[in-house]
Amino acid sequence: MDLLVGIEYEVITGSVDENITHVLYDSKFAKDESLFVSIVGTKVDGHKYINEVIKNGVRVIVVEKMVDINHKDITVIRVKDTRKALAMISSNFYGHPSKNIKLIGVTGTNGKTTTVFLINHILKEYGLKTGLIGTIECHIGDRIIESARTTPESLDLQKIFCDMGDSEVDTVVMEVSSHALDLDRVYNTEYDIGIFTNLSLDHLDYHKTMENYLDAKIKLFKICKNGVINIDDNVSNKIIRECTCDKIYTYSTEKKGADFFAKEIELTSKGVSFTLVFEGKDYLVNYKTPGKFSVYNALAAIAASYVRGVPIEDIIYHIGKFQGVRGRFQNIISEKGYSAIVDYAHSPDGLLNVLKSIKEFAVGRVITVVGCGGDRDSSKRPIMGKIASDYSDFVVITSDNPRTEIPENIIDQIEVGIMDTDCPYTKITDRQEGIEFALTMAEENDVVLIAGKGHETYQEIGKNRIHFNDVEIVLNYIQGES
Numbered sequence: 001m002d003l004l005v006g007i008e009y010e011v012i013t014g015s016v017d018e019n020i021t022h023v024l025y026d027s028k029f030a031k032d033e034s035l036f037v038s039i040v041g042t043k044v045d046g047h048k049y050i051n052e053v054i055k056n057g058v059r060v061i062v063v064e065k066m067v068d069i070n071h072k073d074i075t076v077i078r079v080k081d082t083r084k085a086l087a088m089i090s091s092n093f094y095g096h097p098s099k100n101i102k103l104i105g106v107t108g109t110n111g112k113t114t115t116v117f118l119i120n121h122i123l124k125e126y127g128l129k130t131g132l133i134g135t136i137e138c139h140i141g142d143r144i145i146e147s148a149r150t151t152p153e154s155l156d157l158q159k160i161f162c163d164m165g166d167s168e169v170d171t172v173v174m175e176v177s178s179h180a181l182d183l184d185r186v187y188n189t190e191y192d193i194g195i196f197t198n199l200s201l202d203h204l205d206y207h208k209t210m211e212n213y214l215d216a217k218i219k220l221f222k223i224c225k226n227g228v229i230n231i232d233d234n235v236s237n238k239i240i241r242e243c244t245c246d247k248i249y250t251y252s253t254e255k256k257g258a259d260f261f262a263k264e265i266e267l268t269s270k271g272v273s274f275t276l277v278f279e280g281k282d283y284l285v286n287y288k289t290p291g292k293f294s295v296y297n298a299l300a301a302i303a304a305s306y307v308r309g310v311p312i313e314d315i316i317y318h319i320g321k322f323q324g325v326r327g328r329f330q331n332i333i334s335e336k337g338y339s340a341i342v343d344y345a346h347s348p349d350g351l352l353n354v355l356k357s358i359k360e361f362a363v364g365r366v367i368t369v370v371g372c373g374g375d376r377d378s379s380k381r382p383i384m385g386k387i388a389s390d391y392s393d394f395v396v397i398t399s400d401n402p403r404t405e406i407p408e409n410i411i412d413q414i415e416v417g418i419m420d421t422d423c424p425y426t427k428i429t430d431r432q433e434g435i436e437f438a439l440t441m442a443e444e445n446d447v448v449l450i451a452g453k454g455h456e457t458y459q460e461i462g463k464n465r466i467h468f469n470d471v472e473i474v475l476n477y478i479q480g481e482s
Contacts, residue, residue: 003035003092004077006188007085009062014075018060023093025086025155030056037062037086037155046082062089087154087187097161098189101131101169104304105176105186107220108197108230110350111297112150112175114289115197117325118301119173125318126310131164133157133174136325136455141167151180154187171308178216186223193307194224194245195300198233200349218242228303230296231255249307251299253292260303262295269331269339269361276302278312286320289329291357327455329354332474336481337444338364340474344454346373346400348383351451355391364445365393369438371431371452372414374405374460381410385417392449394441395425398434400452401460431459435473450474 003020022034027049030036036058038046047065054061060075061067064082079085091098104119106112113135120132120139132139135150140163151174152160164172176194180186199214214235221227221243229236231250240248252258253265253274261277262285271288272295287298298319305315324330330342341358345351351370358366370388372381388395397414399407407429418425428434438448450470453459459468 003089005088005092007079007088009085010078012063012076012078013069014060014073016075016077018075020060020093023089023155024053024058025153027053027056030058032057032059034058035060035062035089037082037089038064038067039082039086040064062086081184083154083184084187087158087184087189090155090158091188093155094158094162097158097165100165101161102171102193102308103189103191103224104171104173104193104195104308105191105220105224106174106195106197106300106304107176107178107181107217108195109200109347110345110353111197111293111300112177113344114294114325114328115195115297115300116173116175118297118319118322119304121322122301122305122310122315122318123171123173123308125321126305126314128171128308129167129169131160131167131169131172133160133172135175136327140164141169143167150175150177151185154185157185157189173304176220178213181219182212182216186220189223191220191224193226193228193304194220195228195304196221196230196233196236196239197296197300198230198349199235200347214238221245226307228300228307230300231258232296249303251296251303253295253299260299260306262299265292265295267292267357267360272298274298276312276316278302278306283312283316285316288320288322289324290331290361291329291353292360293353293357294329325455327453327471329357330454330471332471332478334439334442334478334481336442338442338446338448340439340442340448340450340478342450342454342470342474344456345451346453348380348387351384352387352391354449354451355387358447358449359391362445362447364443364447366391367394367396367438367441367446367448368392369396369398369434369448369450370414371398371400371434372410373401373452374403374407374410376403378410378413381413382417385414386421387417388451389418389421389423389425392423394438395423396434396438397425397427399429399431399459399461401456402462403460404462407461431468432473435470436477439474439477 030053227245227248250258251260262274265274276283332340345354458465
C-alpha cells in the first residue's frame with residue numbers, strides 16, 4: 001500500500017492491498033473504501049469508534065493500541081504513533097504537496113496572525129501567488145475559506161496544500177500553533193522559513209509547564225531551512241542553540257548586531273515609524289498599526305519576505321500600504337471623539353502589549369473590557385486582572401467564552417488581581433452589556449479597549465455557540481450615538 005510508505009507498521013489482520021479512495025480520522029465521515037486512523041485526542045480517543053466506522057463501510061483501520069475487532073474481513077494495521085502515521089499517510093495520499101510550494105511558518109504566543117497577514121500582503125503585492133492558513137481564515141489564491149482552528153489537523157492541512165498546488169499557489173504563509181507542533185499536525189511537512197515572534201504565559205492548561213510550551217515551539221525550527229528569530233525574547237538563545245536550520249536571521253529593537261534592527265522608533269495613534277538598519281544601510285519604515293509590538297511584527301515580516309526573495313525596497317513600500325487585520329488592534333472612532341479598539345489579546349503578555357501601546361498615545365482615560373475563556377488555563381485570570389488595572393483608569397470585567405464554566409466564577413478569579421489595586425472596576429456578566437457600559441462611560445480623547453475575542457463572530461456558552469461580534473456591538477452603539 002503506497003499510503004504506508006515511510007511508516008513502520010505491523011499487519012495484525014487482513015491485507016494491505018485494499019483499494020483506498022478516502023483517508024479519515026473523524027468517525028462521522030466514514031464511508032466505503034476508506035482508511036480510518038485512530039488518533040488519540042485530548043478529549044476523544046478514535047479507537048473507541050472503530051466498530052462504528054466498520055459498520056459504515058471502512059475496511060482498513062490504523063491503530064496504536066491493541067483492539068478487539070470481530071470482523072474477519074477488516075485490515076488492522078498497528079503503528080507506534082497514529083498521529084505521526086496520519087501525517088505520513090496524509091502526505092502520501094495527497095502526493096507530498098508541501099514539496100511543491102514554499103512554506104513559511106510563524107509560531108509564538110503573540111503576533112502570529114498579524115505577521116502572517118502582513119507577509120502574505122507583501123508577497124502578494126510583489127507578484128507571488130500566495131496561500132494563507134491562520135486563526136481567522138484561509139486563503140487559496142483569492143479564494144477565502146473559514147478556519148476551524150489555528151493550524152488544521154494533518155489530513156486537512158495536506159488537502160489544503162494540495163488544493164493550493166492545484167491553484168498554482170507558489171508560497172504559503174501559515175500560523176503554526178504549539179498544539180499543532182506537539183500533536184504532530186505538521187509532521188513530515190517541509191518549511192522553507194520558520195519565524196519565532198515571542199513566548200509568554202499561555203496554554204499551560206495543555207502544556208503544563210513553560211518548558212514544555214517552548215519545546216513545542218522549537219519543533220518548527222527542526223523542520224525548516226531558514227529561521228527568523230526575535231532575539232529580544234529571552235528564550236531565543238535556546239531556540240537558536242537547538243534548531244537545525246541551515247541559516248538563522250535575527251531581528252531586534254534592542255540589539256544592534258541583529259540582522260534586521262529597528263532604531264529611532266516613533267509611536268503615534270496612527271501607526272509606527274522606525275529606521276530599519278539592514279546590511280549597513282538605513283531605511284525608513286512606516287506601518288499604519290500603532291504600538292511597539294507592531295515594530296516587531298513588521299521586522300519579522302521584513303526578514304521573512306527578504307529571505308523569500310523580495311527586495312528590501314519593495315518590502316518597505318508594501319508595508320506602508322497594509323491596512324491591518326480585523327480584530328487585531330482594530331480602531332473604531334466615535335464622532336464624540338473617543339476610540340474603541342477591538343483586539344484579540346487573550347493572554348497576559350498580549351493584554352500587556354496592547355495596553356502599553358495604548359498608553360503610549362492615549363490622551364484621555366483608558367477603559368478596558370476584559371474577560372477570560374472557560375475550560376482553559378485558569379492561572380492567567382488574576383494576572384489578566386492585575387495587568388488591566390495597572391494600565392487602565394477603569395476596568396469592566398465580563399465574560400469571554402465561558403464554555404462549560406460558570407461565568408461568574410471566572411469573573412471572580414479575574415477580580416482577585418484587581419481588588420487590591422486603586423483602579424475602579426465593575427463586574428458585568430453579559431458581554432454586550434459590559435461593552436456598552438464601557439462605551440457609555442467614554443468621553444472625548446478616551447480609549448476603550450475591548451480585549452479577548454477580536455475577530456471572533458461567536459460566543460461559546462455551555463455547549464452552544466451563539467452569534468456574537470465585538471466589532472458589531474461597537475459599530476451599532478456608535479452609530480446610535482449620531
